[in-house]
Amino acid sequence: MTAVWKFRDGALDLGSRVRVMGIVNLTPDSFSDGGRFALPDDAAAHARRLAAEGADLLDLGAESTRPGAQPVAPETQIERLLPVLERLADLDVPISVDTVSAAVAARAIAAGARIVNDVSALRDPGMAEVVAGTGAGVVLMHLRGTPATMQDDPRYGDVASEVAAWLGERQRAAERVGIAAEQIVLDPGIGFGKTAAHNFELLARLGEFAALGRPLLVGLSRKRFLSEGGALLPEQRLEGGLAATAIAVFLGARVIRTHDVAATLRAVRIAQAIADRRRSSFEAAGESASLDSRAPRPTP
Ligand code: HH2
Secondary structure, three states, rough: OEEEEEEEEEEOOOOOOOOOEEEEOOOOOOOOOOOOOOOHHHHHHHHHHHHHHHOOEEEEEOOHHHHOOOOEEEHHHHHHHHHHHHOOOOOOOOOOOOEOOHHHHHHHHHOOOEEEEOOOOOOOHHHHHHHHHHHOOOEEEEOOOOOOOOOOHHHHHHOHHHHHHHHHHHHHHHHEEEEEEEHHHEEEOOOOOHHHHHHHHHHOHHHHHHHOOOOEEEEEEOOOOOOOOOOHHHHHHHHHHHHHHHHHOOOOOEEEEEOOHHHHHHHHHHHHHHHHHHHHHHOOOOOOOOOOEEEEOOOO
């Protein structure tokens, strides 16, 4: 796998170090921090704080994708994003824009964003052209349905195989319309049209996604499956999230999307040190270094 992620005016080597993407929600209604950073000055200050904590990337979102959320008009997203992008123009941390709208992505890229985080994996017919034409990086995430409906009784035969096959298909579709493989990062979409059991299964079998040949991003920060059946509030889900993050890194995730950058970086560094140690001990023993080949397989 080439682990370089190319994006507009830059690239990150995801092979040498697992990267942490800090979340900056410019929304009034995000599930864990809605309204806290809705003013441009507050959002820009928060972004700078996350950068100072060590974020390798910042993800700016102007539309909540929490279960049940309704779409936000592109003009409203643009009005929320542009003043913040303007305030962050001097920041050297690459910025991604979390949107499913090609019009929003195009305006954000013109204002300095370098990556599109598209939770619908190019559902807007104009999105592929924006990504191909600007050289932006892109996150292709698995989402069943839309945020408004995705948690209405989600069912899969074999969630890990189905999500991986779907991502492979979206990746090939992206490449057919001129997006280079190196621009793409894939994401199983934890919490998007999945029950808690589906999320645990996806994380347990993350090693199988290595076969797709592109680096994986995992976003699980403060999500409901960490709530012990609804008992824990979003701000009480950090420890569970760090446990899940460590396992995701051990099984091959190369980008972690999080609200809690400093704590996540500490967990990621230790998880990566153990994963690297495991790889080098296999290499010393002359065995395959592939974590995937050693990933536990479900019994048929
Ligand atoms: N999760 C959320 C939003 N965007 N993007 C990717 N690639 N992967 C994710 O798992 C993901 C995502 C949901 O989290 P958050 O942004 O905090 O909440 P909200 O959508 O309510 O703003």
